[in-house]
Amino acid sequence: MRTHYCAEVNEEHIGQVVTVAGWVSSRRDHGGLIFIDLRDKDEVIQLVCDPADNVEAHKIAEDVRDQYVLVATGTMRARGEGLENPKLKTGKVEMVVDKLVIENRSKPMPFDLNDEKVNEEIKLKYRYLELRTQKSYDIFKLRSKATIATRNALDELDFLEVETPIITKSTPEGARDYLVPSRVHGGEFYALPQSPQLFKQLLMVGGFDRYFQIAKCFRDEDLRADRQPEFTQIDVEMSFCDQEDVIKVAEKLISNVFSACGFDIPTTFNRMTYSEAMENYGSDKPDMRYDLAMVDVIDIFERCDNEIFSSIAKSPKKNRIKALKVPKGDEIFSKRQMKGFEEYVRKFGASGLGYFQMKEDGLKGPLAKFFTEEDIQAIVDRCELEVGDAVFFGAGDKKLVWDYMGRFRIYLAEIMDIIPKDTFEFLWVMDFPMFEVEDGRVKALHHPFTQPKSLDYEDIEEIESIAYDIVLNGTELGGGSIRIHKEEMQAEIFKLLGIDEEEAQEKFGFLLDALKFGAPPHGGFALGLDRLIMLMTGSSSIREVIAFPKTQKAQCLLTQAPSPVDAEQLKDLSLRIRQQTPTA
Ligand code: ASP
Numbered sequence: 001m002r003t004h005y006c007a008e009v010n011e012e013h014i015g016q017v018v019t020v021a022g023w024v025s026s027r028r029d030h031g032g033l034i035f036i037d038l039r040d041k042d043e044v045i046q047l048v049c050d051p052a053d054n055v056e057a058h059k060i061a062e063d064v065r066d067q068y069v070l071v072a073t074g075t076m077r078a079r080g081e082g083l084e085n086p087k088l089k090t091g092k093v094e095m096v097v098d099k100l101v102i103e104n105r106s107k108p109m110p111f112d113l114n115d116e117k118v119n120e121e122i123k124l125k126y127r128y129l130e131l132r133t134q135k136s137y138d139i140f141k142l143r144s145k146a147t148i149a150t151r152n153a154l155d156e157l158d159f160l161e162v163e164t165p166i167i168t169k170s171t172p173e174g175a176r177d178y179l180v181p182s183r184v185h186g187g188e189f190y191a192l193p194q195s196p197q198l199f200k201q202l203l204m205v206g207g208f209d210r211y212f213q214i215a216k217c218f219r220d221e222d223l224r225a226d227r228q229p230e231f232t233q234i235d236v237e238m239s240f241c242d243q244e245d246v247i248k249v250a251e252k253l254i255s256n257v258f259s260a261c262g263f264d265i266p267t268t269f270n271r272m273t274y275s276e277a278m279e280n281y282g283s284d285k286p287d288m289r290y291d292l293a294m295v296d297v298i299d300i301f302e303r304c305d306n307e308i309f310s311s312i313a314k315s316p317k318k319n320r321i322k323a324l325k326v327p328k329g330d331e332i333f334s335k336r337q338m339k340g341f342e343e344y345v346r347k348f349g350a351s352g353l354g355y356f357q358m359k360e361d362g363l364k365g366p367l368a369k370f371f372t373e374e375d376i377q378a379i380v381d382r383c384e385l386e387v388g389d390a391v392f393f394g395a396g397d398k399k400l401v402w403d404y405m406g407r408f409r410i411y412l413a414e415i416m417d418i419i420p421k422d423t424f425e426f427l428w429v430m431d432f433p434m435f436e437v438e439d440g441r442v443k444a445l446h447h448p449f450t451q452p453k454s455l456d457y458e459d460i461e462e463i464e465s466i467a468y469d470i471v472l473n474g475t476e477l478g479g480g481s482i483r484i485h486k487e488e489m490q491a492e493i494f495k496l497l498g499i500d501e502e503e504a505q506e507k508f509g510f511l512l513d514a515l516k517f518g519a520p521p522h523g524g525f526a527l528g529l530d531r532l533i534m535l536m537t538g539s540s541s542i543r544e545v546i547a548f549p550k551t552q553k554a555q556c557l558l559t560q561a562p563s564p565v566d567a568e569q570l571k572d573l574s575l576r577i578r579q580q581t582p583t584a
Contacts, residue, residue, distance in 0.1 A: 002019070003019045005042075005043070006038065006043040006090055007040075007089050007090070009045055010090065010093060013093065014076050014077060014078055015075065015076065016075065017073065017074065018076055019071060019073040020045055020071075020072055021040065021069070021070065022038045022045075022069070023040070023068070023069055023106075024038060024065065024067055024068045024070060025039040027065065027066065034048075034058060034064075035047070035049075036049065036061060036070070038070055038072060039134075041137055042134065042137055042138075042141070043088065043089050043090060044088055045088075045090045045095060046079070046085075046090070046093075046094040047072050047074070047094070047095045047097050048095065048097065049061035049097045050096065053097075054099075057074075057099060060100045061097070061100055063102065065105070065108070066106070066109065067106035068102055068104065068105055068106055069103040069104040069106070070100060070102060070103065071100075071103055073098055074096045074098045074099070075095070076094070076095055077094060077095075078092060079091075079093060109129060110125075110129070111123060111126070113130065113132065113133050114133065120551075121557060124543075124549070124556075127548055127557075127558050136544075138537070139533065139537050139539065140545075140547065142261055142533065142536060142537055143529075145260055145261050146529070146536070147529070148260075149256055149257045149260030150212075150214065150529075151214075152260075153253045154212045154253060157210070157249060158209075159211060159212040159238075160209075160211055160212070161211075161212055162212075164193070166192060166193065166216070167180050167190040167192065168190060168199075170194075171193050171195060171197050172194065173195050173217075173219065173447055175194055176221060177191040177192065177194065177218075178191065178218045178220050179192075181573040181575055183572050194217055195217045195526060196215050196235050197449065198449070198510075198511055200235060201511065202514055203237065204237055204238075204520055204522040205519045205520070207520075209238065210238045210239070211235075211236070211237045211524075212235060212236045212237075213235045214233075215233050215234075215235045216230055216231070217233050226542045227542070228530065228543070228546060228550055229550055230550075231528060231529075232528075233526040233527065233529060234253070234478075234526065234527040234529055235524070236250070238522060239520040240520055240521055242523075243430075243466055243468065243482055246480060246482070247428065247468065250470060250478075250525050250527075251267060251268050251269060252267070254426070254470070254527070255267045257532075265424050265426065266426070269470070270288070270426070270428070271428040271429075271430055272286070272428070272429055273429070273430055273431045274429055274430065274431050275431070278402045279294070279296065279320075279402075280293045281293060281294070281406060281409060282294060282402040282405040282406020282408075283406040283409075283474075284432070284469065284476075285429065285475065286406075286427065286474065287413070287425070287471075287473055288427050288474075289419055289423055289474075292325075292412060292413060294324045294405055294409070295322070295325075295382055295383055296321070296323075297321050297379060297383075298313045298319070298320060299316075300371075300378045300379055301395070302316075303375055304367075304371050304375065305370040306367065309367075309370070309395055313395075318397065319396060320394075321393060321394070322393065322395075322402075322405050323383050323391050324394070324405055324412075325383045325384070325385060325389055326389065326391070326392070326412060327386070327388075329388075329391070330358060330390045331388045332390075333390060338390065341353055341355075341412075344408065345394065345404045345405075348400075348403055350394060350396070350400070352395075353392055354366070354367045354395070355390060355393065356379065356385075356390070356391050356393075358387055358388060362376070363380055392405075410474070422538075424473065424535070425472070426471070427470075427472075429468065429469045431453075431464045432446060432464070432465050432469070433445050433463065433464060433465065434446075434450065434452045434463040441498065442498060443497070444493075446465060446479065447481075448493055449483050449484055450467050450481040450483065450484070451484050451485075451489075451523075452465050452466075453465065455489075455492065465481060466481055466482040466523070467479065467480070468480060468525070470527065472532075473535060476528075477527055477528060477531055477535070478526050478527035478528055479526070480524050481524075482521070482522075484515075485521050485522060486519075487515035490512060490515055491504065491512065530542045533545040
């Protein structure tokens with residue numbers, strides 16, 4: 001007789017003899033009768049061990065403890081009136097146990113598997129125990145569905161799944177590389193790929209036309225809540241395409257994957273330029289589940305009597321004065337709260353936060369005295385203020401204002417609790433700048449292989465690229481670009497990035513060479529699979545959707561990696577440890 005999965009057993013089995021196997025999730029001894037909840041991968045079944053039915057099975061049940069592995073055989077019967085559990089697929093039945101085998105015992109659990117608040121370190125040390133919970137199983141079931149749906153959708157669109165190397169030469173995506181020392185070539189190193197970017201471009205030069213890979217990427221960067229040193233991307237590239245073709249593939253892929261996972265989402269997504277995103281929402285990944293857009297008021301403030309504001313307003317190219325209206329804000333927030341908001345934005349470099357309240361008798365607030373009546377009216381009109389609204393102002397360097405006002409917008413939405421749950425708001429952010437200048441150094445905003453719209457420019461930061469990001473609920477899900485396919489242009493971009501010919505040859509010679517041999521026009525994108533699953537499952541951290549994740553300090557608490565190696569191994573690799581970096 002085959003062993004049933006718990007979820008397969010239902011009223012149809014009443015009267016039949018069935019065998020199930022699993023882990024004890026709880027055991028209740030009702031003086032005589034022993035009830036055991038036995039759980040396998042995705043369901044729980046109730047076992048009843050009654051000495052009146054079978055003395056031996058009951059005797060074994062007395063020995064059973066939580067998380068023991070059991071195989072139970074018995075006759076299924078209906079649960080008594082009022083004892084049904086509608087939450088379980090098996091909730092109408094129970095097994096009267098005839099034969100109970102303890103396949104394995106278990107030490108007491110080091111933490112309560114069902115307590116979500118348990119310290120994460122202990123959960124990560126015993127990650128396999130956490131994986132035994134229903135919650136984890138459901139996450140990985142969905143992840144598997146999404147991965148398979150990805151393969152199916154791209155296969156249908158004629159994409160070829162191709163693997164690219166893991167130990168390779170560095171492919172820069174803006175982070176530090178993980179290096180692998182070579183034994184055969186002492187003193188030389190491979191790098192783990194930050195993404196398959198250059199290899200996928202070479203596959204296009206190789207004439208493959210459409211490629212995809214569910215690829216592991218490795219980036220040694222300071223870890224934040226939703227980052228991991230290794231993560232998985234759905235990586236896609238195609239030839240003879242323009243931006244619209246790539247966007248169509250991405251939308252088809254995403255909508256198919258969501259639908260395979262049981263979510264209904266639109267088949268095309270809204271779009272916004274980078275500049276609209278920054279000017280209106282202070283972020284290149286605005287959360288569009290709520291509005292709270294900012295408006296520009298720099299021209300009105302230029303005329304005010306406050307020297308600080310009017311002087312900021314004199315440089316409208318470099319600076320911004322942004323107003324953020326909160327409908328009914330004056331009614332919702334106390335004066336103290338309004339002042340508290342200033343402290344919040346100061347943490348992100350703001351020197352202050354002005355505000356007005358829209359009262360029955362007009363616009364009031366500490367700044368009002370600096371404006372003429374007409375300009376007060378201009379503010380009311382521009383911000384479309386109604387009685388009861390509040391409006392906040394950020395002023396200063398544009399990048400700073402975008403940043404802190406963008407954060408403030410999210411902060412307000414959170415404290416006002418206006419972010420709808422269980423909705424997916426997708427957004428394309430397009431027309432990214434090609435470069436950004438930081439401390440006088442030119443950097444590629446996307447990556448250096450992205451095609452600029454043109455190279456005629458006065459200000460290098462004004463060059464736009466054919467790059468697009470896909471944003472979901474305020475999280476960057478992925479992005480991509482049309483690539484440079486001509487060697488001269490690629491060389492020019494390296495030059496602008498301050499990479500001289502020798503360095504370009506040494507680092508990217510193979511790419512520059514390939515572009516000389518009839519490289520087709522091409523472009524693509526990559527989506528973060530872990531982030532996608534995190535958002536789909538409403539998980540609070542990316543670690544929940546990775547089977548064996550690392551901590552924020554890039555450690556694996558389960559295996560204790562990273563760890564020292566033998567002197568012999570170091571010698572083989574021609575390495576000597578000069579000093580131990582203290583582990584934080
Ligand atoms: N390689 C890029 C990344 O990893 C994505 C792309 O341009 O396709 O972010």
